[in-house]
Structure formats: C-alpha cells, structure tokens
Amino acid sequence: MTRGVLSATVVILVALAMGIAPAVHADPSNDGHDPYFNEDRYAAFYTPPDPLPAGAPGDLIRTEPSRLVLEPSGQLGAIVATGTRIMYRSTDARGNPMAVTGTYFEPDNNWPGQGPRPLIVYGPGTQGQGDQCAPSRQFNQGIHWSPWVDLMFNYEELFVATMVARGFAVVMTDYQGLGTPGVHSYLNSVSEGNAMIDAGRAAMRLPDTSLDPHGPVAFWGYSQGGGAAASAAELAPSYGPDLHVVGTYAGAPPANLKEMLPYLDGSALAGVIGYTLNSFIATYPELEEVIRAALTPRGVDLLAKVQDQCIPETILKFMFRHLQPYFNDDIKEVVDQEPFKTLFDMQRIGRRKPNAPVLILINRYDPVVPWTVANQLGRDWCAQGTDVQFWTNEEPPFLNKLVVNHALPMLVDGERALQWVADRFNGLPTTPNCGSF
Structure with a gap:
C-alpha cells in the first residue's frame, strides 16, 4: 500500500495495454550459485530455534552481516551504512513469545543534530505475504524475481538511504511471519506494534553500534507501516516503557479495517x-x-x-x-x-494514549485508507490529551482505482515527515492542531 504498489501497478498496466505479459524473468544469477538469490540460503538464519531461548522481549536471538544494495548488482549507488540482519524476541497478539527478523542500519555519517544518535524504528508498508517479500531479504537483492511473476521491488530503500545519509540510525522490522516460518500477521495491530517496539529494543541491545542504549527513538511508517507505527505509539507506554520515544510519524494509518x-x-x-x-x-x-x-x-x-x-x-x-x-x-x-x-474491531487503533507527540498524514482523497479513518484516529488521541499534528495532503483525486492518491503522498510529503521527526530528536517545540481538523 505504498509507492512500490504504484510502481508495480504502472508497469503491469502498461504491459497489459500493449497486449503482452509483463516481462518478468528469472534473474540469470538466480541459479543457486549466488547466495543472495537462492532462497535456501536464508533458511538457516530465518528458522528460529525451537524452543526459543529464554529471554525478554527485544532480546537478540541471532545476528549476521547483511549486504545492502539498491539493485541486484550492487554497483549502481549504495546505502551509506553497515547492515546487520537481526532475529529478536517479541510477543504475538495472543501474548506468546515469537521470533521476528529485521535489519539494523548503522550509518557511515555522523549525526549532525543535538544529543546522541537517534534511532528510527521503521515499519515497512505492504510487501506481500510470502517469505521472499521480507524487507530484510530485499535489502540483499534490491529487486527479487523468479519465474511465474514472483516479483518484488525494494521500495523501502529510498527512505532508508536518505535517513542513514542524514545520520539517523534505522532498524526495520519484518513483522511476524514475514521471512520467518508461519503466516505473516498482516494488519494485526498488536503483533505489528509489538514487533516495532521490540525492534527498537533489539537495536539498542546490538553490540558495537553508535547508539546510546537510552537514546531517543521515533516510530515511522506509512500505510501498513503507518498502522504499525501508530499501534507502537499507543502500546509503548505499557509494553515498551523502557524506550525513550520522542515521536511517531503515522502516514495513512489503517486504524479501522472495516x-x-x-x-x-x-x-x-x-x-x-x-x-x-x-x-x-x-x-x-x-x-x-x-x-x-x-x-x-x-x-x-x-x-x-x-x-x-x-x-x-x-x-x-x-x-x-x-x-x-x-x-x-x-x-x-x-x-x-x-x-x-x-x-x-480488535484491530482498531486509537483506544490508548501515546506517550509522545504524533504526526498523522493522509491525502483527503486516499482511495485505500479513508481520510475519515485517519482523521478519527487523530480525534481519538486528541480526546485523550495526546500531542497530535494532523496534516491533510490536498492532491486532487487521480486514477483512484490505481491507488495513486494513496501512494504519491508518501513521496510528496516524505520530507515534511522526516523534518518533523528530526525536530523531535532536536527537542524543538511541537505544533499540535487538535481542535482544528
């Protein structure tokens, strides 16, 4: 439900309009010899120990270096950071311990702002439900493809590359069951919120990073990621009180699935x-x-x-x-x-009060997440005394069934959101607008 959706849709529709099937072929290196294109290569890391070792939410189970590329060859540009693949403990929607994977990005550049280097806990948008779609795998490949139209673009790399270049540390979760065994718990607000919070904990516990274990944290996400970030924001006071959360950006959050x-x-x-x-x-x-x-x-x-x-x-x-x-x-x-x-109803977000400021952003004519849903989330939080800034993107409706007004605002207003997050890390005053939206 993000810019990757728009890109994929455009490619597919152009191909169909030309009367041909999309030209999707197996990558010639996907022959079992290149480990980054061989799905079997991932089995050892992504299969959790059974039983899980004793520990607390956010404890690291295993780690390994992770290749970071913008496209398969790794020659065209780079993410200026060192990647570490992580598996960590979290808690599912039924209160059971679970193993979740993700990627930590240690920036090459210094943090130019105030205080210790900040951490952005990044909730990815809709990737799919197959294990091959996990963001922590996509950062190894840039583009994943194999026969029968099994195709994925790593669209999250655009923002991550920008964040680390500006000195933000980033940790991105895969959520429950994406990459790891089991079915991905798509849009389950509790499991996704817990996975976000515990990704932040895991990053803080990772050795040999530039992070202060008690340093500032912000949740970030758009669409599915916006819902995960919003859920993490309101679960943090009870589930993750040890994290120093300074703000949350929730773009187009699916706070009411019905x-x-x-x-x-x-x-x-x-x-x-x-x-x-x-x-x-x-x-x-x-x-x-x-x-x-x-x-x-x-x-x-x-x-x-x-x-x-x-x-x-x-x-x-x-x-x-x-x-x-x-x-x-x-x-x-x-x-x-x-x-x-x-x-x-169990997936509704907005019934608990976040303990830090929140920016909610959505297009007025969003054809996937209704503007009224995001607006109601803001009103619900405002009623509980939360510091909320609600921003409406007024891009007029265009090709709504192609979800253009859902995908483009993420790009159009991405800089606005990132500046808002930077302001929270730098301790600047907020500009809440409860009562005026």
Whole structure:
C-alpha cells in the first residue's frame, strides 16, 4: 500500500495495454550459485530455534552481516551504512513469545543534530505475504524475481538511504511471519506494534553500534507501516516503557479495517483482503472453520494463492476484482456478523494514549485508507490529551482505482515527515492542531 504498489501497478498496466505479459524473468544469477538469490540460503538464519531461548522481549536471538544494495548488482549507488540482519524476541497478539527478523542500519555519517544518535524504528508498508517479500531479504537483492511473476521491488530503500545519509540510525522490522516460518500477521495491530517496539529494543541491545542504549527513538511508517507505527505509539507506554520515544510519524494509518473494505472493492489492491483473512486465521486458528465457511470457492482459492505472493503479483492477478464474489453472503452484512465484527474491531487503533507527540498524514482523497479513518484516529488521541499534528495532503483525486492518491503522498510529503521527526530528536517545540481538523 505504498509507492512500490504504484510502481508495480504502472508497469503491469502498461504491459497489459500493449497486449503482452509483463516481462518478468528469472534473474540469470538466480541459479543457486549466488547466495543472495537462492532462497535456501536464508533458511538457516530465518528458522528460529525451537524452543526459543529464554529471554525478554527485544532480546537478540541471532545476528549476521547483511549486504545492502539498491539493485541486484550492487554497483549502481549504495546505502551509506553497515547492515546487520537481526532475529529478536517479541510477543504475538495472543501474548506468546515469537521470533521476528529485521535489519539494523548503522550509518557511515555522523549525526549532525543535538544529543546522541537517534534511532528510527521503521515499519515497512505492504510487501506481500510470502517469505521472499521480507524487507530484510530485499535489502540483499534490491529487486527479487523468479519465474511465474514472483516479483518484488525494494521500495523501502529510498527512505532508508536518505535517513542513514542524514545520520539517523534505522532498524526495520519484518513483522511476524514475514521471512520467518508461519503466516505473516498482516494488519494485526498488536503483533505489528509489538514487533516495532521490540525492534527498537533489539537495536539498542546490538553490540558495537553508535547508539546510546537510552537514546531517543521515533516510530515511522506509512500505510501498513503507518498502522504499525501508530499501534507502537499507543502500546509503548505499557509494553515498551523502557524506550525513550520522542515521536511517531503515522502516514495513512489503517486504524479501522472495516471502513477500508468499500475502498478496496474493485481496486488494484483488492487482493490484500486475502492477506487480512489469512492473518486472522493464523492468529485465531480456532476461527478458521467459520471464516472459511463464509467464503465461496473463489474466496478460498484467493487465500491459498496470496499466502505465498508479494504485492506486485497480487496486484497483477487480482487487481480490479470486486470482493462480493469471494463471500457467500452480502459482504456488508458479513462484516457486521461474528466473528468478523469482533476480529475487525480488535484491530482498531486509537483506544490508548501515546506517550509522545504524533504526526498523522493522509491525502483527503486516499482511495485505500479513508481520510475519515485517519482523521478519527487523530480525534481519538486528541480526546485523550495526546500531542497530535494532523496534516491533510490536498492532491486532487487521480486514477483512484490505481491507488495513486494513496501512494504519491508518501513521496510528496516524505520530507515534511522526516523534518518533523528530526525536530523531535532536536527537542524543538511541537505544533499540535487538535481542535482544528
């Protein structure tokens, strides 16, 4: 649900308009000899020890150096940082310990601001649900591709490269089940928020970095990442009180999933409903039978297929589909019935008060996350006394079913968000606007 979605959509639609299939081929180096393109190469690191070693949330389980490239050859530009792949302990939505992977970026450049080097805990946007889509793998490859349209662009590298060049340390989580065994808990607010908080803890505990273990931290994310960052912001007072959180940037946060369904219908991103239902089943397996009973054979087939896909493949194969054919009954009624009513309600964000300022940013005509959802999140937090700055991007609607107004604001307002975060690290006054949005 980010700029990578837009790029992938444009490539696919241009190819289709020309009457050809997208030219996706296996990388010639993906023959088992180049370790960065051989998925088996990742098995040893990404398979957690069983049982998990004793420890606390945020404890490191294992680490290894991580190659950082902007494209497969590694010759065209560089991320001016040293990468470390990490596996750390966290807590899932049921309160059980889990292993999560991610990447820590130690900048080559000094931090030019005030105080110790700050840490940005980065929640990635929608990658997909297959293990090959994990951001910590994508930073090794730049672009992942293999036969049958298994394609992924590492679109998160653009902001990470900028952040480390400016002296920010960054740690990016893969979230639960992305890269590691199991199903990715897509848009599960608790597991994603916990994974963000514990990524921050893990980075602070990583040896031989320039971080102060008690230094300042900010959460950052857009779309799926915006929801993860928002969840981390409100979970931090209770789950991560040891982190010195100074602010959170939550761009286009999906704070109310139920309100998004009409927007996904017929959209390039219609297939992500499969990610969400797979996440529900993986987190609450006792509800699998009733969830599957609500689906038509097409709906069951959707869940099976998207579970191993990255977002470009999901777009290609399920774009512009209507959601109703995936459900046996009227979808408007289904979401108000159990267990869906409770499942969607459990993912709501805005019921707890963050302990640091928050910037919420969204386009007024966002075709994926309704403006009203992000606005209500801001109002909910303001009502609890949170320091909130709410910013509306007024880019007019354009090709809404291609989710342009969801993807472009991340780029257009990215500098605004990064400056806001830098101001928090430098201790500058905030400019909350509760009561005026």
